[in-house]
Amino acid sequence: MVVSLEDDVKKLADAAVADWPDIQFSGDFDRAIRDLYRSHLQFPPSWPQEDCDEYIAENADMAATRLITTLDDVIDTVVDGYERQHGIRPHHDDASEMIKAKRRSAIHELEWDIEDLAAELAGWSIHSLGRAVASMTGCSPASRRHRRRRTR
Template sequence: MSLDDDLENLATAAVSDWPEIVFSGRLDAAIRDLYRTHLRFPPSWTPDERDEFIEERADTEAQRLATRFDDAIDVMIDDFGRQNGYLPHHEYASTMITEARKDAVYELEARIEYLADDLAQTVTHTAGRTVASMTGCSPAARRSHRNGPRRIR
């Protein structure tokens, strides 16, 4: 399945099952599945490293989406009221809120593309290196070796 199809399915499920999808953990699980399906991880990463990467970002993204979904009601109705001088009709407000929530889910595409680029750079910059090979290459390590031990005169 393509990323667009997966996002469309997630958007439909998230909007129709709101807020139960958050409380049940299905939103987190769906985002984790998106990451597992559409991101290429460095071959040197262990399954635990992949899972840790996915968990951290999926939890953050699920919280961001939940906040956007909650805020969509106030933001859409307030914006409409400011622009038009009256509050929208119930059906129109419902449609606007649904579209705003779907848009929030579709923003995941840009985040997934950003993570894919970030992972590709990780592969490029760590090609042929083991995890332990970078221990002495940090700026702090270079400074400590450069200064060396000081002698008291």
């Protein structure tokens, strides 16, 4: 069964909203984001596994840090925005629902990040087809001899 990126992001959003901030402190949130990246990104065949792991770690850690900051700031953002707009603080139940919706929305932006990275990786795959990392096939002695014969 193939699970879509949208479904996986929804599951992460449901888990994070239900268990925030405990999911952050346990490290499960960071791991879940790395798992999303690992399962939904296809790397160029020429990339060694350690390069793939490094790419995932770097991008997933940046996304996790950004999301954690956003999810922590949501309470102030939602309550202050409501208070500025209506002149009173929201009822506790209303504030709770607005905060959950805003957190869910922030996590769903992760879907766009992964889609952008997937497109970037697809471009790298296209440009590296048949060529190893640091390939010098165009500069080989045989290639130079072949070019000399054509130009004479």
